[in-house]
Amino acid sequence: MNRVERIEIFLRSLLLQAAWSYGGMQNLGFLLAIDPALRRLHRGHALEAARRRHAAYFNTHPYFAGYALGVAVRMEEDLAAGRESNPKMIGLVKNRMAGPLAALGDSLFWETLRPLFSLSAVAAALLAPGNLRAGLLGLGAFLLAFNLPALGERWRGIRRGYLYGLGVIDVLKSLDLPGAIRRARRWGLFGVGVLSVVFVVAAPAPGISGVSAAVLAAVRATALAAALLAVGRKVSPTRIVYAALGLGLVLGIGGGV
Amino acid sequence: MTEILLAAAAAALLSLDSVHVGQVMVSRPVCVGPVVGWFLGDVSTGFVVGALVELVWISVLPIGPYTPPDSSVAAAVAVSLAIPWGGGAAAGAAGIAFGIPFGLAARRVDVRLRHSLTERSEAVSADLIAGRPAPLGEAVVFGLAGTAAKTLLLVLAAGLLGRIAAPVAEAILGIAGIARGLAWGAALLPFVGLAALTDLLEIRHHRVPFLLGAVAAAALVLLG
Numbered sequence: 001m002n003r004v005e006r007i008e009i010f011l012r013s014l015l016l017q018a019a020w021s022y023g024g025m026q027n028l029g030f031l032l033a034i035d036p037a038l039r040r041l042h043r044g045h046a047l048e049a050a051r052r053r054h055a056a057y058f059n060t061h062p063y064f065a066g067y068a069l070g071v072a073v074r075m076e077e078d079l080a081a082g083r084e085s086n087p088k089m090i091g092l093v094k095n096r097m098a099g100p101l102a103a104l105g106d107s108l109f110w111e112t113l114r115p116l117f118s119l120s121a122v123a124a125a126l127l128a129p130g131n132l133r134a135g136l137l138g139l140g141a142f143l144l145a146f147n148l149p150a151l152g153e154r155w156r157g158i159r160r161g162y163l164y165g166l167g168v169i170d171v172l173k174s175l176d177l178p179g180a181i182r183r184a185r186r187w188g189l190f191g192v193g194v195l196s197v198v199f200v201v202a203a204p205a206p207g208i209s210g211v212s213a214a215v216l217a218a219v220r221a222t223a224l225a226a227a228l229l230a231v232g233r234k235v236s237p238t239r240i241v242y243a244a245l246g247l248g249l250v251l252g253i254g255g256g257v
Numbered sequence: 258m259t260e261i262l263l264a265a266a267a268a269a270l271l272s273l274d275s276v277h278v279g280q281v282m283v284s285r286p287v288c289v290g291p292v293v294g295w296f297l298g299d300v301s302t303g304f305v306v307g308a309l310v311e312l313v314w315i316s317v318l319p320i321g322p323y324t325p326p327d328s329s330v331a332a333a334v335a336v337s338l339a340i341p342w343g344g345g346a347a348a349g350a351a352g353i354a355f356g357i358p359f360g361l362a363a364r365r366v367d368v369r370l371r372h373s374l375t376e377r378s379e380a381v382s383a384d385l386i387a388g389r390p391a392p393l394g395e396a397v398v399f400g401l402a403g404t405a406a407k408t409l410l411l412v413l414a415a416g417l418l419g420r421i422a423a424p425v426a427e428a429i430l431g432i433a434g435i436a437r438g439l440a441w442g443a444a445l446l447p448f449v450g451l452a453a454l455t456d457l458l459e460i461r462h463h464r465v466p467f468l469l470g471a472v473a474a475a476a477l478v479l480l481g
Binding site for chain 1: 276277278279280281282283285287288290291300301304305307308309311312313314315316317318319320321322326345346347350353354357361371372373374375376377378379381382385386388391393396397399400401434435436437438439440441442443444445446447448449450451452453454455456457458459460463466467468469470471472473474475478
């Protein structure tokens with residue numbers, strides 16, 4: 001795989017979920033991404049057979065799919081060169097990798113980095129409402145901080161998967177991503193602790209006047225405690241949002257605060 | 258009318274990022290909110306409403322076959338209602354209250370689209386097995402067009418209804434108690450997101466960092 005092909009596979013991998021379905025999940029996106037390599041390696045019936053292989057069910061985390069793509073290209077090369085004799089191995093390996101890669105990606109990107117980095121945009125918008133520069137800086141910080149590792153992993157994954165083949169799993173293990181995730185969550189919770197206090201005592205409250213800072217902080221602290229309790233009991237976020245809006249209306253209309 | 262159409266088109270384009278193209282996070286409410294707000298002439302309301310909608314489903318994740326509520330649509334609808342209703346905290350909270358059902362409705366459309374794509378995926382596989390040219394590009398275009406059309410129509414409908422209902426909404430939001438109540442609601446919403454985030458980051462395993470952060474911030478506030 002040369003650099004031009006790698007770039008083409010990377011760009012196509014951005015469409016990995018363009019035709020996501022319940023049946024094949026990312027199968028068509030995977031086929032679309034790997035097709036340049038298949039066209040280089042196979043001709044005629046062999047190309048048709050290769051396309052059929054990659055149209056089979058596949059699903060992993062989109063940012064870690066590059067690893068599976070790289071490994072699959074490497075195995076297709078081995079098959080075309082006669083170093084691998086069983087084409088079924090390619091699908092088997094791809095799908096065996098998919099689960100652990102998905103677990104890593106979900107845990108790192110969806111459960112940790114995305115919500116944490118998005119707080120920069122949220123905090124800028126809510127703590128400095130009306131300040132467009134702050135809003136843009138917060139949003140820019142979120143997009144930059146998230147996409148550097150996300151796009152980097154998509155690009156690196158193709159290269160690492162191709163270079164190391166099946167050994168890429170050991171490479172990933174050596175990176176100790178679960179340890180990095182734990183550390184990120186600890187720091188993230190420190191930040192959430194800071195923001196919770198800032199929102200309770202210092203966030204602007206547009207549209208609320210004639211209320212002392214102490215009462216405002218007390219109501220907010222109560223709301224935070226109630227939300228923590230509700231979340232702990234697995235109440236749906238949508239219900240909690242409407243409960244918060246309802247409580248606000250009770251305070252505004254009934255409570256006269 | 259033109260600005261609503263442009264705002265809906267921008268939201269439709271950005272919404273493709275949520276699943277189909279790139280996933281570089283420009284479909285998140287914190288981004289969709291200000292963009293829609295810019296087209297409708299009030300970026301500030303867009304930023305605030307987008308940030309609040311971001312927090313609503315911050316802990317809801319697109320894992321495996323689960324189809325989450327469409328937060329891009331919810332944010333675009335909330336902003337396109339809040340601005341003609343006067344902007345600010347009360348109109349923002351009202352916009353969010355109406356935007357959430359649109360986000361849930363969009364999820365139902367997503368589920369149908371994904372079922373349709375299953376049929377197309379099977380058709381592609383069948384063509385490949387039969388040695389016929391497979392309509393792979395058509396399936397991709399169908400996925401993109403379906404999602405964009407869904408967002409465009411929902412945001413356009415909400416924007417137009419919001420304009421039509423604006424006199425009534427402004428009259429209701431003009432009632433002091435209701436305006437104050439909704440402003441209180443907007444002030445309480447961030448805590449829903451922060452609480453959900455503590456659960457997502459597994460506070461049960463890491464209570465100490467959260468408490469340290471809270472204590473450090475409290476100390477800084479007390480020291481002025």
